[in-house]
Structures are given as structure tokens and as C-alpha cells.
Amino acid sequence: EPEVTQTPSHQVTQMGQEVILRCVPISNHLYFYWYRQILGQKVEFLVSFYNNEISEKSEIFDDQFSVERPDGSNFTLKIRSTKLEDSAMYFCASSDSLGSKKLFFGSGTQLSVL
Amino acid sequence: SQQGEEDPQALSIQEGENATMNCSYKTSINNLQWYRQNSGRGLVHLILIRSNEREKHSGRLRVTLDTSKKSSSLLITASRAADTASYFCATDPNRDDKIIFGKGTRLHILP
Numbered sequence: 001e002p003e004v005t006q007t008p009s010h011q012v013t014q015m016g017q018e019v020i021l022r023c024v025p026i027s028n029h030l031y032f033y034w035y036r037q038i039l040g041q042k043v044e045f046l047v048s049f050y051n052n053e054i055s056e057k058s059e060i061f062d063d064q065f066s067v068e069r070p071d072g073s074n075f076t077l078k079i080r081s082t083k084l085e086d087s088a089m090y091f092c093a094s095s096d097s098l099g100s101k102k103l104f105f106g107s108g109t110q111l112s113v114l
Numbered sequence: 115s116q117q118g119e120e121d122p123q124a125l126s127i128q129e130g131e132n133a134t135m136n137c138s139y140k141t142s143i144n145n146l147q148w149y150r151q152n153s154g155r156g157l158v159h160l161i162l163i164r165s166n167e168r169e170k171h172s173g174r175l176r177v178t179l180d181t182s183k184k185s186s187s188l189l190i191t192a193s194r195a196a197d198t199a200s201y202f203c204a205t206d207p208n209r210d211d212k213i214i215f216g217k218g219t220r221l222h223i224l225p
Binding site for chain 1: 190215
């Protein structure tokens with residue numbers, strides 16, 4: 001069964017450093033998302049991406065965050081200068097249809113900012 | 115603003131009993147979905163109910179939707195130990211591309 005893959009599974013970084021979280025969505029999907037979850041709490045929407053541009057973003061997704069789809073398969077989330085409060089599990093998700101909006105999630109990247 | 119709120123926050127029941135979780139939301143929606151999350155893993159889609167539907171079944175799952183009360187419930191019948199997980203409702207507000215998740219209900223099935 002096709003799945004969304006995320007790398008790395010764990011990322012440890014120093015405060016102020018840049019990190020790039022990588023995702024390979026399901027190949028025929030068109031809609032891509034990043035969510036984050038702090039310590040098993042609520043799942044927070046960060047950004048949605050369609051047709052090579054951001055379609056929605058939350059208040060969390062400030063100027064320190066950016067997303068890219070550099071080729072036909074990868075979808076990345078970059079945090080330019082990490083803060084302690086960026087420590088969380090980051091999930092990538094994709095969907096094949098705006099109508100159904102059934103999301104397929106990756107296993108996540110646990111980001112720890114020291 | 116928080117769109118979905120699940121209730122209760124945590125639920126422990128004996129294996130074989132039915133588990134009911136509720137979700138309330140604030141704005142009008144196109145669909146409502148329920149997802150499951152095992153500890154430390156990604157979310158897995160369980161079931162989607164459209165705004166013009168009132169009830170939907172999938173195996174041991176039964177979902178209801180009351181758009182007048184802006185609420186939904188997820189019923190898991192004949193619970194099993196493997197059902198232990200967190201359950202989240204998710205809504206897509208009209209005219210939005212994003213899907214908003216609630217805080218989840220942590221379900222623990224006791225042997």
C-alpha cells in the first residue's frame with residue numbers, strides 16, 4: 001500500500017540552527033500538508049500546499065517557516081532559526097482530492113531543539 | 115481558534131464494552147473525519163461523514179453527525195485491546211483548504 005514517508009525520524013538541533021524536514025508524499029496526490037504535535041497533545045495545522053504554492057497557513061507558520069516542493073516527489077519544511085518551542089513531532093500528510101480531504105500521514109519527525 | 119473539541123479527554127473501559135467519543139465544532143463544515151493515532155505514530159484515517167449525512171458505519175465503527183448541534187460521535191463496539199489509541203475528529207471549514215484537528219480522546223481498553 002502506498003504511504004507517506006518522512007525523514008529523518010528524529011532530529012536534534014541547537015537553538016538558532018536551520019533544519020529541513022523531508023517528506024515524500026504518495027505519488028499521485030496533489031495536496032500536501034504539514035502539522036505538528038507537541039508532547040502527544042493536539043495536532044496543529046501549519047500549512048497546506050497545492051499547485052506549487054501555499055494555499056493556507058496558520059499563525060504558527062511565520063516567517064521562520066517555509067515549504068518547498070523542489071521536484072516531483074519531495075515536500076520539505078524548513079525552519080530557518082529554530083527556537084526551543086519548535087520542539088515537537090512534525091507530520092507530513094497528503095491527499096488526492098480536495099473534495100474528499102482524506103489525509104494520509106507519515107510517521108513523523110521528532111524535532112528536539114536544545 | 116480551536117475548531118474541534120473531543121470529549122472526554124480520556125476514557126478507560128473494559129474489553130468488550132462499547133466506547134463512545136464525542137466531538138463538537140464551531141463553524142459550518144463540508145465533512146467531518148475521525149482519525150486514530152497509536153502512541154508516537156502518525157494519524158490513520160478511520161471514517162469520513164459528509165455534512166449531508168447523519169450516520170455512517172464501517173465495521174465496528176459508527177459515526178453520527180448533527181450539524182444543527184455542530185457535533186459528532188464515534189462509537190466503537192465490542193472494544194478490543196488493540197483499540198487502545200488516541201482518537202481525533204477533524205473538520206474542514208467551508209471555503210478553507212485546511213483540516214483542523216481536535217485535542218483527541220485517549221482511549222484505553224482494559225483487559
